[in-house]
Amino acid sequence: MVFIGGAGNMAGAVIEGLLASGYPAERIIATGVNERKLADFSARTGVRVTTDNSAAVAEADVLVLSVKPQVMKDVCLSVAEAVSARAPLVITLAAGIPLAAYRRWLGTGVPLVRAMPNTPALVGTGVTGLYAAEDVSAEQRRIAEQLAEAVGIAHWVDDESGIDQVIAVSGSGPAYYFQFMESMIDAAEKAGMRREDAERLTLQTALGAAKLAVASDVDVAQLKRNVMSPKGTTERAIQRFLNGGLPDLVERAMGDCAARAAEMAKELDN
Incomplete structure (x- = not known):
């Protein structure tokens, strides 16, 4: 090889x-x-x-x-x-x-x-x-x-166009999570937490959430609900994400990513 x-x-x-x-x-x-x-x-x-x-x-x-x-x-x-x-x-x-x-x-x-x-x-x-x-x-x-x-x-x-969808999900996906982690770290620091502590807690939480999702026999939507109590802290945070249009934003960002992958293929092919 x-x-x-x-x-x-x-x-x-x-x-x-x-x-x-x-x-x-x-x-x-x-x-x-x-x-x-x-x-x-x-x-x-x-x-x-x-x-x-x-x-x-x-x-x-x-x-x-x-x-x-x-x-x-x-x-x-x-x-x-x-x-x-x-x-x-x-x-x-x-x-x-x-x-x-x-x-x-x-x-x-x-x-x-x-x-x-x-x-x-x-x-x-x-x-x-x-x-x-x-x-x-x-x-x-x-x-x-x-x-x-x-x-x-x-x-x-x-089919070959499916590679563009893989890029949108997993090829570029790590950067999406890094962006979210960065935003969490910044928000925690602004709220008064030391940055090194905010980074340590954010990264460990991301690791734990991913490992839990991989090991679980239920989907991520249910795992999210498992963390949320009615009228509790997590529910309020999630509602803010939803009201701010996070699902639609993610969908559009991934669409842009796949479209750019297709454009790049044409550019490089030429």
């Missing part, structure tokens, strides 16, 4: 997740441009490293592309000949680039999977949206799913 850009944060997290699940280090090659960073990554993980993308691809049954969208075209074109000769499963971790672009850059006979991980993958609690081209086999889908599950959970979508 070859990771182009493998010493970067996201690819590095996936590699370390694979190693933790028992995948052999000697079967992984990570490429990059910074020799010192590659050497440090190899020393920490035991995987092979190189700055020669084409040489690495020549050994690949699975090729994971983890470079910035802005340089993806150049990277793909530089390894297209090696990819054509080897025909590996290609999994891209880059946001916004449609499979049609990869077919132009790499050739039409390459099985392709788009993977959209989110930043909690860096701590093993990620969500990765997956979309496979029609020529991807069941075994290759399993490999892509194994990759995603090394850093969290996998979610397949039936």
